[in-house]
Each structure stands twice: as structure tokens, then as C-alpha cells.
Amino acid sequence: QSVLAQPPSASGTPGQRVTVSCSGGASNIGSNSVNWYHQLPGTAPKLLIYDDHRRPSGVPDRFSGSKSGTSASLAISGLQSEDEADYYCAAWDDNLDGVVFGGGTKLTVL
Amino acid sequence: EVQLVESGGGLVQPGGSLRLSCSASGFNVRGNFMSWIRQAPGKGLEWVSLLNSGGSTFYATSVKGRFIISKDNSKNTLYLQMNSLRVEDTALYYCARDDAFDIWGQGTMVTVSS
Numbered sequence: 221q222s223v224l225a226q227p228p229s230a231s232g233t234p235g236q237r238v239t240v241s242c243s244g245g246a247s248n249i250g251s252n253s254v255n256w257y258h259q260l261p262g263t264a265p266k267l268l269i270y271d272d273h274r275r276p277s278g279v280p281d282r283f284s285g286s287k288s289g290t291s292a293s294l295a296i297s298g299l300q301s302e303d304e305a306d307y308y309c310a311a312w313d314d315n316l317d318g319v320v321f322g323g324g325t326k327l328t329v330l
Numbered sequence: 331e332v333q334l335v336e337s338g339g340g341l342v343q344p345g346g347s348l349r350l351s352c353s354a355s356g357f358n359v360r361g362n363f364m365s366w367i368r369q370a371p372g373k374g375l376e377w378v379s380l381l382n383s384g385g386s387t388f389y390a391t392s393v394k395g396r397f398i399i400s401k402d403n404s405k406n407t408l409y410l411q412m413n414s415l416r417v418e419d420t421a422l423y424y425c426a427r428d429d430a431f432d433i434w435g436q437g438t439m440v441t442v443s444s
Contacts, residue, residue, distance in 0.1 A: 222374070255430050257375070264437060265367075265375065270430040308375050312429070318388050319365070319377035 223248060224309055226322035233330050237297040240325045242309030244290050248320055252312040254292040256285055258305045259324075265308065269294060296327075304329045332356035332433055334425050339438030346415050350438055352408040352425030360403040363429045366410045368421035369437075378423070379410065393419075415442045 225243040232238040242254065256269040267276050269285035272292065284295045292311075296303055309322040338350040350366070366378040379399040380388045387399050398411040408425050420442050427433040 253430075257431065259375075264424060264434040265431070266434070267430060267432045270432070276432060306374075310375075310377070310431070316391070318390055319380065321375045321377060324374040 222323040223313060223316070223320035224311065224322035226307075226309060226325045228323065229326045229328065231328040231330055232296075232299045234299055234301065236299045237295060238299055238327065239296075240294045240307050240309075240327070242292045242294070242322050244292075244311060244320070246290060247315040248290075248311040248313040249287065249292055250290040251314060254285065254287055254309055254311045256283075256292075256294045257308045257310065258303075259308070260305045268307075299329055301329050303327060332427075334427065334433055334435035336423065336425055336435040336438035339423065339440045341441045341443065342415055343444050344415060344417055344442055346442070347411070347413045348415065348440060350410040350412065350423055350425075350440070352410075352435055354406045354408065354427070357427070358403070359401050359406050359408055362427055364399075364401065364408045365426050365429075365431060366397075366399060366408075366423060367426055367431070367434075368419075368423045368440075370418075370421040373421075376421070380429070381408070382429075412440070415440075417442050 253271045257265040259265040272287040273285040307325045313320045333355045365380040381399045396414045422437040424437045
């Protein structure tokens with residue numbers, strides 16, 4: 221059972237907007253930045269969003285992050301077939317003195 | 331080009347030891363936070379350990395007391411010494427840069443089995 225809770229699956233059709241939620245607590249999301257990663261099948265994860273809402277260079281602005289209280293969200297607009305991947309949230313946890321990941325959300329593009 | 335390349339994985343018996351290496355290029359490990367993250371077959375990501383730029387180390391509860399993270403600045407390489415290995419340590423082990431994990435290696439597979 222992961223410290224950060226994510227829905228195991230999500231889906232959308234091309235062009236649609238989908239969101240992936242990440243729920244935590246006061247010791248992690250409530251007091252530290254949230255980062256998001258996506259992992260295409262058979263490849264290493266890649267940073268998508270850092271510091272709650274910032275995009276590394278090269279990440280399309282179709283991807284956006286937000287946070288409110290102890291929950292965070294990743295939004296993907298203009299869904300494309302190549303967005304089909306696993307998505308993970310992560311944050312530092314002050315109680316555990318370590319990084320905690322969400323269990324991952326498998327996004328399917330229908 | 332900024333790159334991380336892991337090595338040292340393999341098959342080891344329960345109770346055995348293994349040392350993983352993560353060779354960095356295009357940047358210096360000296361001034362960066364560096365981490366190990368693992369992924370068991372078919373499972374999600376699990377953070378293992380972090381070494382910050384000040385030399386402080388942090389470990390997941392599941393590996394504390396068994397794993398040791400270190401680095402050699404002269405070789406620009408990060409290490410993970412894994413002792414008292416268990417079947418549940420079987421995973422693909424990635425190294426990653428920075429506290430945001432902005433750069434990842436391709437991973438090295440560790441299989442613990444008798």
C-alpha cells in the first residue's frame with residue numbers, strides 16, 4: 221500500500237483532457253513539493269512536472285500540475301496516443317525522512 | 331550529454347551481497363543530490379536511498395541497515411552496497427539525479443533467488 225494514493229487506471233480518447241489525482245497527507249504533499257513522472261513500457265521513468273507545477277524543458281505545455289492542501293493533480297490536455305503510459309507522483313515525507321511514490325496510474329488512450 | 335549508466339546487477343542468493351554502480355557523465359555528482367529507486371517486476375516505483383550534496387544519507391525503511399549509498403567524486407560515480415539481500419529486493423534498480431529525479435539511468439536488474 222503506497223503512502224500516496226493514485227487511481228490504478230485512467231482513460232480518455234484522443235484530444236480529450238484527463239486528470240490523474242494523487243492524495244497524501246500533511247507530512248508529504250501538505251508540506252513538500254510534488255513531482256510527476258511518466259513511464260512508457262520498457263523504458264525508464266521521465267520527469268514530467270516538478271515543484272508542483274513546473275515543466276522541465278522539452279515537456280509540452282499539454283501537461284500541467286496543480287496542488288491543493290494534501291492532494292495534487294496532473295492534467296493532460298489534447299490527449300495523444302503516445303501519452304499511453306504509467307504515471308507516478310512523488311514527494312518527500314517529513315515523517316519517514318524519505319521520498320514516497322504513488323502506486324502509479326496506467327493511462328489508456330482509447 | 332547528461333547521462334547516468336548503472337551496472338553491477340545480477341543473480342545473487344538470499345543473504346548475499348552486491349554493489350551497484352552508477353556512472354555519471356555531463357555533470358558532477360559532487361554537487362548534486364543522487365538517489366536509487368527500484369521497480370520490482372510488474373510493480374510501481376519504490377524509492378530506496380538518497381545522498382544529498384552535503385553528504386547526508388537517507389534510506390527507505392525496507393533497506394535501512396542493509397544498504398549503503400556512497401559516491402566517489404573522483405570517478406563521478408554513485409554506489410549502492412546491498413547486503414543481506416532478500417527475495418523481495420528483486421527489482422530493476424535505477425539511479426537518478428537531483429531531488430526531483432530529473433535524469434534517470436536505464437537501470438540494472440538485481441535478482442535474489444536460490
